[in-house]
Amino acid sequence: MEECVTTFAVQWVFNTDPEVRLANLDAHRAYIRGLAAEGKVWLGGPVDEAKGALVIYSVAGRAELDELLAADPYTTGGVITQTTIQEWNAVAGSLLPYISGNA
Numbered sequence: 001m002e003e004c005v006t007t008f009a010v011q012w013v014f015n016t017d018p019e020v021r022l023a024n025l026d027a028h029r030a031y032i033r034g035l036a037a038e039g040k041v042w043l044g045g046p047v048d049e050a051k052g053a054l055v056i057y058s059v060a061g062r063a064e065l066d067e068l069l070a071a072d073p074y075t076t077g078g079v080i081t082q083t084t085i086q087e088w089n090a091v092a093g094s095l096l097p098y099i100s101g102n103a
Helices: 018-037 062-071
Strands: 006-014 041-047 052-059 080-087
Touching (some): 006 062
Antiparallel strands (some): 006 080, 041 052
16 A cells, blocks of 8 residues: 655745854754655755755655654754745656656
């Protein structure tokens, strides 16, 4: 039986103090890379001259996403000041075969 997953686009706005971000950067990157290795993060990176970030998650549901976001070093370290979460249904694009597991 296939596991049901939900895709979320998560956009963050960062604390304006660059020292806060830099102090948590290595731990955050290691955390995100670990989630990517588990297949829970598809893509992610800074936007708007590193004033924020966009990360695409593929998880069992909103409860799991909330747990992952709460454990992120950027959350616990006070880097993230605003989070916007949108459930996302990818239906077109060159990555779609990889996302749906049909590559």
